[in-house]
Amino acid sequence: MKKTINSTYALRQRDVVSQLIIDSSSGPLAEEIKNFVSLEKNITYFWQEPSGISAAFNYGIENAKTDWLWFLNGGDKVIDSLNINNFIYILSSSNSHAIIFQTKIIQASLRTGHPQMWALWPPLLSWIPHPCTLTRRELFDKFGKFDKTLKIAMDYEFWVRCFARDVTVDLISIPISEFDQTGISNSLNKQTKAEVRKVIRRHFWLIVKRWFS
Numbered sequence: 001m002k003k004t005i006n007s008t009y010a011l012r013q014r015d016v017v018s019q020l021i022i023d024s025s026s027g028p029l030a031e032e033i034k035n036f037v038s039l040e041k042n043i044t045y046f047w048q049e050p051s052g053i054s055a056a057f058n059y060g061i062e063n064a065k066t067d068w069l070w071f072l073n074g075g076d077k078v079i080d081s082l083n084i085n086n087f088i089y090i091l092s093s094s095n096s097h098a099i100i101f102q103t104k105i106i107q108a109s110l111r112t113g114h115p116q117m118w119a120l121w122p123p124l125l126s127w128i129p130h131p132c133t134l135t136r137r138e139l140f141d142k143f144g145k146f147d148k149t150l151k152i153a154m155d156y157e158f159w160v161r162c163f164a165r166d167v168t169v170d171l172i173s174i175p176i177s178e179f180d181q182t183g184i185s186n187s188l189n190k191q192t193k194a195e196v197r198k199v200i201r202r203h204f205w206l207i208v209k210r211w212f213s
């Protein structure tokens with residue numbers, strides 16, 4: 001958590017940027033995090049009963065006041081080389097519903113790429129990582145928030161719903177974050193695949209209809 005908060009320091013010096021911490025820790029650890037956050041600029045701390053990542057994301061959405069939302073898990077980092085002026089300019093100039101940048105995997109020092117255009121539908125699980133995606137809050141108002149029954153593939157299910165509608169996206173090949181590959185989404189690969197199959201079964205005709213249209 002401290003690594004993630006320290007990485008956002010330069011961004012949070014801008015008044016247009018605020019950070020929400022959704023914490024489900026307990027006892028001394030929760031107090032330590034709360035005290036650490038209280039000394040930081042433009043951070044608001046929230047505590048939530050342990051309910052999973054989707055519930056934490058949704059709680060953040062409900063309490064966010066900004067137009068753009070960016071989801072970082074504990075351990076993810078804003079990249080050191082981020083040009084903050086350019087980053088904020090891109091956000092303020094875009095007319096899209098979402099902007100997908102790039103992320104680097106901390107353990108492998110690899111930069112994720114964007115797929116070729118023909119592969120953009122159906123949306124692939126691997127190409128929309130939330131640590132490098134900025135989403136307008138209005139999308140969650142229109143199409144609903146993350147499915148709390150999904151522990152890992154909540155991003156995938158959300159984007160299937162969005163891309164079945166008229167949602168526009170900017171793809172920008174600039175890395176903005178470093179992704180911690182030791183997180184839950186990589187440690188539970190079997191469950192991830194099972195959840196993806198569940199999402200495909202749920203939205204099968206929606207996916208097929210959009211594909212052929």
